[in-house]
Amino acid sequence: MHKGYRVCRDKRLAPTKCNVDNLPNASIMYAPEEEAFFKTGVFRPDPRHPFVDLSGRRFRIGKVEGKKVIYVKCGVGLVNAAAATQQMLDLFDIKGIIHFGISGNANGSMQIGDVTIPGQLAQTGLWDWLKPNATMEPNDFAQFDFKSYNDPKGGENHLGKVGYSTEQFYSVAGEVNVPQRPVWFNITNNWLHVASHLQGVKLDQCANSTLCLPEKPKLVVGLKGATSNFFIDNAAYTQFLFKTFGVTSLDMESSAVVMTCLSNGYPVIAIRGLSDLAGTQKGDNTIRLFGSLAALNTAKVVIGFVKSLPINHVSRF
Numbered sequence: 482m483h484k485g486y487r488v489c490r491d492k493r494l495a496p497t498k499c500n501v502d503n504l505p506n507a508s509i510m511y512a513p514e515e516e517a518f519f520k521t522g523v524f525r526p527d528p529r530h531p532f533v534d535l536s537g538r539r540f541r542i543g544k545v546e547g548k549k550v551i552y553v554k555c556g557v558g559l560v561n562a563a564a565a566t567q568q569m570l571d572l573f574d575i576k577g578i579i580h581f582g583i584s585g586n587a588n589g590s591m592q593i594g595d596v597t598i599p600g601q602l603a604q605t606g607l608w609d610w611l612k613p614n615a616t617m618e619p620n621d622f623a624q625f626d627f628k629s630y631n632d633p634k635g636g637e638n639h640l641g642k643v644g645y646s647t648e649q650f651y652s653v654a655g656e657v658n659v660p661q662r663p664v665w666f667n668i669t670n671n672w673l674h675v676a677s678h679l680q681g682v683k684l685d686q687c688a689n690s691t692l693c694l695p696e697k698p699k700l701v702v703g704l705k706g707a708t709s710n711f712f713i714d715n716a717a718y719t720q721f722l723f724k725t726f727g728v729t730s731l732d733m734e735s736s737a738v739v740m741t742c743l744s745n746g747y748p749v750i751a752i753r754g755l756s757d758l759a760g761t762q763k764g765d766n767t768i769r770l771f772g773s774l775a776a777l778n779t780a781k782v783v784i785g786f787v788k789s790l791p792i793n794h795v796s797r798f
Contacts, residue, residue: 507790508575509545509552509783517776518581523784524552535568546788551575555734558710559606562734566741577669577748580739581783583768583775584706584732585713585759587723593771594698595755596684596782597729598676599706601665602736602751605722606709609644613637617644622664623725630717653746665705666739669748675789676702676750682785688774698778704729706753708736714766719759731759752786754779 509518518524526532526543533540541552551573555565566578586593609618617624621644628638649660679700687693707728713719722728735751742749754775757768 507548507550507787508569508573508578509550509581509787517773518552518780518783520777521780521784524550533572535572536564538565538568540569540573546784548787548790550787555580555738558733559604559708559737562737563741566738567745570742570745570747575747577672577750578738578742579750579752579783579786580735581752581779582732582734582754583756583772583779584730584735584753585719585757586729586755587707587719587731587759587761588704588729589723591701591729591755592694592696592698593755593757593767594684594686594694594774594778596698596700596752596775596778597704597706597755598668598673598700598702598750598752598782599730599735600668600673600703602668602706602708602739603665603726603728604648604709604736604740605645605707605726605728606711607646607648609646611641611644613639613641615641618646620647620662621645622647625718625721625725648740650740650744652744666736666743668739668750672748672750672786673702676752676786678789679782679785682781684778684781685774688771692770694771694774700782701729706730706732706735706751708732708734713759714757715760717760719761730755750786752779752782754782 523545524543526541530542532542538553543550551569553565553569555562569575569578591597609621623645624642626642627640631638647662647664650663651660655661682700684698684700686697705726705728707722707726710733712733713731722731730753732753735753739749739751756772756775757766
């Protein structure tokens with residue numbers, strides 16, 4: 482029987498970082514639907530200390546392609562993602578975080594089954610909900626006006642409009658207690674460079690023997706992504722997000738993971754498989770049909786990325 486650890490916090494204890502047999506070089510965080518990663522069989526649990534339990538989460542310790550990793554499910558939404566990320570950074574002596582999951586697609590040049598590794602991510606769910614005739618707040622960088630979507634056209638809409646507010650970003654690289662107000666959070670450049678050489682990863686085209694995509698999926702590196710606490714299945718709003726922000730992936734966790742890593746000064750990358758068209762499709766959302774395929778393709782890219790990291794030099798990236 483493998484021995485794991487359950488961690489209990491005690492305010493009397495000085496904060497320390499776990500380094501179980503000097504194991505964790507990189508950390509992998511995944512959204513709850515991404516069981517495909519385990520099914521690949523590439524994760525090899527540490528025979529002595531295969532996991533640590535903390536605050537209801539299991540942090541699995543092991544190796545992927547010979548690289549030391551810790552693997553955890555962050556859960557749905559921004560709070561879960563930020564909390565799990567901060568726990569990972571505080572508890573373990575890691576070099577960086579690889580975050581992955583599936584997402585909706587707002588970009589007409591991308592298809593279901595494709596995998597995107599964004600170069601930039603924005604949090605598009607921090608709103609100032611305003612009256613119809615109100616002016617935008619100083620920290621708002623875009624606005625969504627509900628009356629523009631009246632049908633028939635014309636007249637006011639009592640829902641007013643939404644101003645997209647910038648985050649208050651506190652960072653080890655910034656002035657203490659003085660937040661920056663960025664719109665976009667940049668993925669670690671050197672890790673993006675590693676990802677740009679993963680085009681040879683073979684992605685699956687079929688969810689099963691009878692359900693296949695019309696085109697072979699592809700990996701695209703360097704696009705933009707948006708995160709909010711919303712599962713988006715609405716054509717008008719998806720088209721607005723693409724037109725206004727130029728984003729491809731629409732998910733519920735990535736920007737929180739990236740923002741938390743950058744705040745603490747750690748390398749980070751986000752990898753998302755496109756499972757649906759976020760409401761622009763005809764008929765029902767396709768996440769139930771192609772979610773597992775998108776997850777599998779995402780897992781393949783994650784494995785390829787981990788394999789490409791130098792075994793003893795993860796900290797360089």
